[in-house]
Amino acid sequence: MKTKDALVEAAAELLWERGYAATSPAMIQKRSHAGQGSMYHHFSGKAELATAAMRHSAQQLQTAVEAALGSGGSAVERISAYLDMERSPLAGCRVGRLVQDPDVVADDELRAPVAESFEWLERRIADVLAEGVRSGELRQDTDVAATAALVIATVQGGYVLARAQQDEEAFRRAAKAAKAALVGLTV
Amino acid sequence: MKTKDALVEAAAELLWERGYAATSPAMIQKRSHAGQGSMYHHFSGKAELATAAMRHSAQQLQTAVEAALGSGGSAVERISAYLDMERSPLAGCRVGRLVQDPDVVADDELRAPVAESFEWLERRIADVLAEGVRSGELRQDTDVAATAALVIATVQGGYVLARAQQDEEAFRRAAKAAKAALVGLTV
DNA sequence: GTCTATAGCTCGATAGAC
DNA sequence: GTCTATCGAGCTATAGAC
Numbered sequence: 001m002k003t004k005d006a007l008v009e010a011a012a013e014l015l016w017e018r019g020y021a022a023t024s025p026a027m028i029q030k031r032s033h034a035g036q037g038s039m040y041h042h043f044s045g046k047a048e049l050a051t052a053a054m055r056h057s058a059q060q061l062q063t064a065v066e067a068a069l070g071s072g073g074s075a076v077e078r079i080s081a082y083l084d085m086e087r088s089p090l091a092g093c094r095v096g097r098l099v100q101d102p103d104v105v106a107d108d109e110l111r112a113p114v115a116e117s118f119e120w121l122e123r124r125i126a127d128v129l130a131e132g133v134r135s136g137e138l139r140q141d142t143d144v145a146a147t148a149a150l151v152i153a154t155v156q157g158g159y160v161l162a163r164a165q166q167d168e169e170a171f172r173r174a175a176k177a178a179k180a181a182l183v184g185l186t187v
Numbered sequence: 188m189k190t191k192d193a194l195v196e197a198a199a200e201l202l203w204e205r206g207y208a209a210t211s212p213a214m215i216q217k218r219s220h221a222g223q224g225s226m227y228h229h230f231s232g233k234a235e236l237a238t239a240a241m242r243h244s245a246q247q248l249q250t251a252v253e254a255a256l257g258s259g260g261s262a263v264e265r266i267s268a269y270l271d272m273e274r275s276p277l278a279g280c281r282v283g284r285l286v287q288d289p290d291v292v293a294d295d296e297l298r299a300p301v302a303e304s305f306e307w308l309e310r311r312i313a314d315v316l317a318e319g320v321r322s323g324e325l326r327q328d329t330d331v332a333a334t335a336a337l338v339i340a341t342v343q344g345g346y347v348l349a350r351a352q353q354d355e356e357a358f359r360r361a362a363k364a365a366k367a368a369l370v371g372l373t374v
Numbered sequence: 375g376t377c378t379a380t381a382g383c384t385c386g387a388t389a390g391a392c
Numbered sequence: 393g394t395c396t397a398t399c400g401a402g403c404t405a406t407a408g409a410c
Binding site for chain 1: 204205206208209279283284286287288289290292298301302304305306309330332333334335336337339340341342343344345347348350351352353357360361363364365367368371372
């Protein structure tokens with residue numbers, strides 16, 4: 001169970017750095033120090049290994065997000081903690097970047113882990129916001145679903161801005177304005 | 188000058204649909220009904236043709252954005268018009284999607300058109316917001332640069348959400364919350 | 375379970391005829 | 393300016409020895 005893990009780990013890294021289409025089995029094998037035979041023994045091919053790697057990355061991300069959202073405090077504080085999570089804006093989102101990959105979007109099996117990850121995230125953030133509305137922290141007329149989408153879009157779009165200009169500050173600017181917008185929703 | 192334009196047009200479409208790394212010269216030739224020889228006569232190779240196609244797409248986008256921002260009305264109305272521009276969220280942004288491509292980010296020549304496009308957009312939107320502050324429509328303490336980044340990130344991130352879930356509504360939810368946030372900045 | 379060898383294909387680019 | 397032929401490399405996958 002050691003070589004298999006190394007393959008998944010290496011595949012996850014490469015999917016993050018290069019996406020699915022631009023990552024070859026040979027690259028994964030080289031980085032994980034596994035041979036051709038090992039890879040095709042543990043997985044049926046590139047797609048199955050990539051799916052396992054995506055689920056691995058999504059799980060890691062989910063744990064980190066849960067830690068940020070689960071910290072005590074008000075809804076605004078918890079969402080702000082999510083926006084301020086430790087990130088490398090220039091590296092991009094290990095899950096979100098896959099959404100641009102033509103091969104991933106074309107194949108429902110490959111897209112499933114990504115879609116599930118975003119669905120979970122959107123619901124999770126919407127729940128925190130709904131708590132804020134219930135407790136009287138946020139306005140009663142707050143559109144919880146729309147605001148959750150805005151928060152996640154800010155992060156995903158912040159990655160795009162940072163990568164386009166090769167400047168981490170672009171991400172932080174977007175996050176700062178999103179936090180200000182959240183404060184504007186408080187009673 | 189006809190075959191050359193067809194090559195640029197086809198390349199722009201394919202870059203939008205598939206990105207740079209996953210688009211091959213053969214695909215571009217097929218779609219533009221141009222032969223191998225024609226392509227290498229007009230362009231030094233894939234990279235040069237792609238650069239021309241990117242500038243073509245960026246120009247198209249700039250014209251459309253200018254139309255939305257240039258419509259009369261308050262700053263909030265003009266930015267809202269940008270957020271409500273006619274888009275196909277599932278198709279993604281023809282410029283922003285290139286930011287995820289490993290080959291594009293690795294090469295400054297390829298990245299330049301993308302970076303310039305985003306720099307122009309961020310400045311343009313910041314200018315509109317600054318006018319709103321000056322006219323007394325928006326609060327004096329508005330962080331114009333951060334808000335501009337938030338607006339663009341909302342659009343780019345909205346594309347990611349929509350593609351991840353294959354649902355246009357995800358984009359519209361994010362845009363709706365962004366417009367609400369803008370209203371919250373008015374005096 | 376892991377290895378090497380190789381299949382069959384497509385990649386991006388070049389050559390040279392016309 | 394456009395064509396076809398071809399190069400060397402890398403792609404994903406399979407075969408079969410160990």
